[in-house]
Amino acid sequence: MPEGATSSAFTPERLRTNQGAEETVRQLLRSLLQSGQVEAVLALGKTGTEERGVAYSLFTEPDAFAMDGDALPLLPFMPANGGGLLSRLTLGGALARPVAAVIRPCELRAFIELMKLNQGGLDNVVLISSTCAGVYPLGTAVNGNLDERVSSYWEGMEHGELDEAVRPTCRACESFIPEGADITVALFGEEDLDRQCTLYLNTERGAALAQRLEGTTVTGNSERAAIERSKGERDAFRQKLFAGVDVGMTGLIHTFGRCIGCHGCKTVCPICYCQLCHFDSHDCEREPGYYEGELRRKGGLRVPPDTVFFQLGRMAHMALSCVGCGMCSDVCPADIPVSTIFSKVAASAQATFDYEPGRDLAEEIPLRTFKEEEFAQVAT
Amino acid sequence: MNAKGAVLPVGEGFAPAVIEWLKEALNREIFEAVLIPVETPAEDSYAYLLIQNPAILDRASPLPPVMPVQGGKAIGRLTMRGTLNKRVAAVVRPCEARAAIELTKLKQAHLTNLFLITLDCAGVLPLSDYLEDPATAGARFAEAVTQGDRSPMRPSCQICHRFSLASAPGVDLHIGTLGIDEGSAVIVPGSLKGERILEQMGVSEDDERARPVAEMLERWTTQVAEVTEAQIERRRQAHAELQEAVAGADRLLETFSTCINCHNCQRACPVCYCRQCYFESTALKLPPDNYLARATAKGALRFAPDTLLFHLGRASHMALSCVSCGACEDACPMDIPVGQVFSLLADRAQEALGYVAGRNVDDPLPLVAYEMEELHGVEQPYVEIYREQEVQDA
Numbered sequence: 197m198p199e200g201a202t203s204s205a206f207t208p209e210r211l212r213t214n215q216g217a218e219e220t221v222r223q224l225l226r227s228l229l230q231s232g233q234v235e236a237v238l239a240l241g242k243t244g245t246e247e248r249g250v251a252y253s254l255f256t257e258p259d260a261f262a263m264d265g266d267a268l269p270l271l272p273f274m275p276a277n278g279g280g281l282l283s284r285l286t287l288g289g290a291l292a293r294p295v296a297a298v299i300r301p302c303e304l305r306a307f308i309e310l311m312k313l314n315q316g317g318l319d320n321v322v323l324i325s326s327t328c329a330g331v332y333p334l335g336t337a338v339n340g341n342l343d344e345r346v347s348s349y350w351e352g353m354e355h356g357e358l359d360e361a362v363r364p365t366c367r368a369c370e371s372f373i374p375e376g377a378d379i380t381v382a383l384f385g386e387e388d389l390d391r392q393c394t395l396y397l398n399t400e401r402g403a404a405l406a407q408r409l410e411g412t413t414v415t416g417n418s419e420r421a422a423i424e425r426s427k428g429e430r431d432a433f434r435q436k437l438f439a440g441v442d443v444g445m446t447g448l449i450h451t452f453g454r455c456i457g458c459h460g461c462k463t464v465c466p467i468c469y470c471q472l473c474h475f476d477s478h479d480c481e482r483e484p485g486y487y488e489g490e491l492r493r494k495g496g497l498r499v500p501p502d503t504v505f506f507q508l509g510r511m512a513h514m515a516l517s518c519v520g521c522g523m524c525s526d527v528c529p530a531d532i533p534v535s536t537i538f539s540k541v542a543a544s545a546q547a548t549f550d551y552e553p554g555r556d557l558a559e560e561i562p563l564r565t566f567k568e569e570e571f572a573q574v575a576t
Numbered sequence: 577m578n579a580k581g582a583v584l585p586v587g588e589g590f591a592p593a594v595i596e597w598l599k600e601a602l603n604r605e606i607f608e609a610v611l612i613p614v615e616t617p618a619e620d621s622y623a624y625l626l627i628q629n630p631a632i633l634d635r636a637s638p639l640p641p642v643m644p645v646q647g648g649k650a651i652g653r654l655t656m657r658g659t660l661n662k663r664v665a666a667v668v669r670p671c672e673a674r675a676a677i678e679l680t681k682l683k684q685a686h687l688t689n690l691f692l693i694t695l696d697c698a699g700v701l702p703l704s705d706y707l708e709d710p711a712t713a714g715a716r717f718a719e720a721v722t723q724g725d726r727s728p729m730r731p732s733c734q735i736c737h738r739f740s741l742a743s744a745p746g747v748d749l750h751i752g753t754l755g756i757d758e759g760s761a762v763i764v765p766g767s768l769k770g771e772r773i774l775e776q777m778g779v780s781e782d783d784e785r786a787r788p789v790a791e792m793l794e795r796w797t798t799q800v801a802e803v804t805e806a807q808i809e810r811r812r813q814a815h816a817e818l819q820e821a822v823a824g825a826d827r828l829l830e831t832f833s834t835c836i837n838c839h840n841c842q843r844a845c846p847v848c849y850c851r852q853c854y855f856e857s858t859a860l861k862l863p864p865d866n867y868l869a870r871a872t873a874k875g876a877l878r879f880a881p882d883t884l885l886f887h888l889g890r891a892s893h894m895a896l897s898c899v900s901c902g903a904c905e906d907a908c909p910m911d912i913p914v915g916q917v918f919s920l921l922a923d924r925a926q927e928a929l930g931y932v933a934g935r936n937v938d939d940p941l942p943l944v945a946y947e948m949e950e951l952h953g954v955e956q957p958y959v960e961i962y963r964e965q966e967v968q969d970a
Contacts, residue, residue, distance in 0.1 A: 249833025257875035453616030495629030
């Protein structure tokens with residue numbers, strides 16, 4: 197049977213190891229590389245010799261996952277959305293041999309959306325994800341405060357609580373349980389993460405890959421209560437966050453008034469996959485006569501033009517697939533809460549179509565599918 | 577009319593005086609519109625506005641505390657597709673005018689019907705510092721400008737030595753304030769177009785205290801020269817220190833190790849005009865085998881790859897036209913000193929080819945212009961080989 201497919205006979209399992217979460221994950225990845233079960237692992241790691249640089253890398257050397265190795269698979273930081281990177285990796289063709297990717301739930305959702313948009317494929321991609329307590333804003337690494345935050349992060353993780361310093365969009369995220377991963381590392385609300393670790397082996401392939409790990413099969417979900425409580429807290433924070441932004445025309449003009457037009461939000465957005473954005477294209481380069489005409493009409497106009505129009509256009513293009521990862525807010529040099537605004541609009545757009553981006557690869561994106569009965573409104 | 581300059585009386589403050597002068601010029605139809613920074617509706621930033629209505633001009637700021645969009649880029653957007661039909665005055669800082677001049681040479685802007693008006697510039701605050709609290713930052717900026725203190729400004733502004741007219745003699749008009757007390761400023765023409773405007777405006781040749789313009793010009797010129805010299809020294813020192821920190825492949829890798837590939841630097845750069853950057857093109861979107869082979873060869877491949885290559889490629893594409901404005905650094909979410917590194921590279925590259933970006937619209941861009949004698953390096957011209965023979969044959 198093809199890899200990645202779930203046989204009807206397979207029942208998901210739960211494996212508990214007698215090592216901490218960090219050790220378990222590192223040991224798993226190391227053994228996958230050592231045994232040749234995967235050719236490479238896409239995971240976060242150090243760049244450069246100072247501690248500040250963190251980036252995703254394709255690791256092929258098993259030692260990178262030793263406890264003091266360069267890889268940092270569980271670091272609560274997102275320098276790029278891993279879903280976008282998996283698209284980049286698989287856009288040029290299917291992988292010949294398995295590659296494992298350690299990514300967060302929103303990154304996984306982004307990859308699923310990108311696959312629906314024909315921007316990548318699942319062949320030979322092994323997805324390893326975890327229940328998520330959020331990531332720190334990019335600025336935390338810039339200030340050198342990431343390391344000192346990390347210990348309180350793990351403490352909060354065990355109690356099912358979020359550090360207030362994680363991205364606002366993470367504090368408002370209710371989709372922190374990954375869907376569609378081969379292996380899910382249970383972290384959120386799990387006790388004694390420094391001494392034990394539970395892995396959800398969701399697919400036959402996931403179970404096969406974890407075979408070398410020592411542990412016991414367990415049942416029951418002790419973390420369920422913490423997850424439910426956190427969902428409530430996150431929802432409350434989400435409502436508060438949404439209430440703080442005005443997505444009406446006046447509000448948008450005010451909020452995006454300080455936009456510098458770098459379009460960094462679009463560049464780092466995993467869903468915005470266009471090779472050349474319409475708003476950067478020839479279509480949006482205007483003759484001087486256009487400006488002079490607008491000037492006659494309005495008395496004054498902003499140059500470069502279309503600041504809010506760009507945001508609205510991008511929103512219209514990607515809101516149904518917006519996974520609320522928060523990259524756009526983090527990258528904004530003008531400190532605009534782009535992600536909050538987009539998430540708020542995306543929530544109502546997605547509710548309209550009863551659509552959840554990244555929930556299921558088999559689910560079509562609403563505006564890309566047509567049903568036969570819809571044509572009846574146009575012609576008989 | 578003294579063609580060397582005129583007095584701009586500054587009664588109620590510098591900005592209102594400049595705005596009044598611009599309104600008068602609009603009124604006399606010397607210009608038909610003005611491109612100038614205006615505070616945004618939320619009063620938390622500034623944006624370039626093209627203005628015809630004098631009432632909107634009242635809200636303008638000729639020297640705002642930040643540079644969210646480089647003025648050269650705004651001029652480029654306005655004129656990239658051809659020449660303006662209306663006469664437009666663009667009130668910009670010297671580095672923005674220099675960027676507009678570079679874009680003109682690169683055929684990405686058209687200066688016909690556009691009047692470049694620059695002002696003595698003390699720098700701008702880093703955007704992130706300003707946005708923390710725009711109201712107090714504005715006051716802090718004004719105080720620093722009065723004191724001639726560049727320490728709170730962008731790192732690029734702290735070491736800028738081309739903050740006045742001398743750096744871009746090609747601009748049409750320059751408004752000078754350095755060395756002149758608060759009661760006055762001088763308007764100095766840099767082109768025939770500028771001289772004609774001054775004649776048409778009929779600006780007075782002495783100020784309210786009857787000081788002749790010649791005296792003020794003298795004081796201004798002297799002060800500009802003094803500050804320039806001090807700034808050149810600061811730049812030299814800063815660049816020497818920076819070179820220690822970044823020279824060589826290892827140190828460059830370290831410097832850009834936190835880069836997240838957002839390419840904001842390239843997007844904020846006024847000179848990087850490519851509609852689609854090579855580094856974002858399909859040329860570098862490769863089959864997975866390529867990435868995996870590179871990962872295997874090294875043990876690990878940073879992904880997405882080619883981070884440093886992007887910066888080096890961008891530098892090699894635009895260093896000769898880099899005006900050291902610091903817009904790239906302002907836009908970097910990771911606080912990488914990209915503007916400083918690029919200004920160092922740019923200074924060296926421009927020095928090597930005897931070129932100063934934005935100095936004069938008539939200076940040819942070194943790698944775009946060819947001179948006859950350069951061809952000797954490639955081949956001997958036909959005439960030199962055969963002329964003698966031809967003469968004999970004749």
